[in-house]
């Protein structure tokens with residue numbers, strides 16, 4: 512369904528995010544006919560570019576980041592015709608650009624400001640929009656992470672925005688919420704009757720959430736300031752945990768859903784200072800050099816002045832939710848760079864059967880597992896016990912009931928940003944983080960960070976291409992459990 516025409520103003524128009532994610536995502540939506548030449552994309556940044564330069568940059572972004580099969584010359588020509596550019600130095604009043612020529616004064620045209628810039632200039636941008644009268648009560652502002660590095664800085668950023676924009680105008684991106692399979696979690700839980708009755712501590716032993724990346728981190732400038740706890744746990748991983756753990760919302764209304772997520776975040780058991788060493792593990796990857804492969808370690812990738820950094824590139828932790836549904840059910844989270852492979856998945860480990868009648872069978876019954884694979888090879892797998900076919904008596908075997916998205920659906924899976932960028936135009940905040948959620952997440956994460964900062968020992972080393980430091984294996988094995996290993 513086509514969306515209303517819009518004026519999308521992108522601050523940080525020459526940045527990496529714009530070319531890698533925003534332009535390709537908007538192009539795909541244009542290609543699918545969700546908007547047309549009645550909409551405008553207005554790039555804003557300090558670089559002295561012309562409209563034509565920005566259009567050229569858009570063409571290049573499409574050539575570089577859109578799959579060849581979808582690059583259609585005629586569509587690209589029409590798409591870039593809606594691009595224009597305004598030079599603007601928001602920090603300096605003399606350099607303030609004139610958005611007036613680009614923005615349309617028509618309430619039927621949705622006005623959205625996308626801030627793909629460092630968060631310390633969110634406030635000044637809001638100020639500029641307000642003073643220059645580009646603000647409208649129905650305008651929307653989209654904020655990119657990092658939304659702070661702790662609770663205090665996140666409050667400062669949000670206060671800067673709140674001086675001009677009301678909460679119902681603010682769209683905080685957590686791109687994990689835009690992923691198809693993440694939204695599918697909602698369908699799985701709330702569009703089936705099967706799971707809800709067993710989705711609790713009576714039937715579930717524990718939950719594992721893994722987001723493993725095979726890429727490294729060192730060349731990304733911001734990473735050393737951030738580390739895996741802020742970069743992945745505070746946002747993406749806690750959002751996944753919320754979607755798994757929250758109560759069924761009363762409707763799909765944005766606030767109904769966000770209220771439930773907030774309750775989960777507020778029910779997370781605070782990790783006391785003395786427990787941080789027991790229930791969290793942080794790691795940093797070391798390089799490997801052999802005759803066949805050579806991968807640089809995190810330290811090798813850093814510039815001279817950052818060498819010796821104690822930034823973690825891996826985190827594993829045990830989270831507990833203090834409410835009726837989840838009492839006694841640990842949620843083990845782990846994420847890292849340069850791990851054995853790229854895989855994101857949620858594993859729901861059910862409790863063992865109460866009594867086995869198969870004492871004489873070969874193979875003991877294993878507890879059921881539901882594995883929700885977010886990426887790559889999206890799908891849902893339920894591991895069940897069956898009788899091995901054949902006349903040889905009762906032999907038990909674990910087999911998957913397997914739903915592979917690639918095999919079931921032929922449609923292309925849209926990128927997270929495609930959904931999110933147009934949800935802004937639609938005015939649908941469901942897949943965006945509300946301020947109180949963000950702050951609740953920081954409240955839980957900050958004490959972990961502080962304890963690590965005080966600790967004398969550095970992150971545990973792990974070899975690039977492995978599943979992380981041995982401490983992360985010990986973390987779960989101490990509880991008599993193991994990390995799920997996929998074939």
Ligand code: BG6
Pocket residue numbers: 724742
């Ligand atoms: C980003 C992090 O938010 O998510 C990156 O800043 C990380 O460090 C990325 O690589 C992972 O996203 P995806 O979609 O590739 O899983």
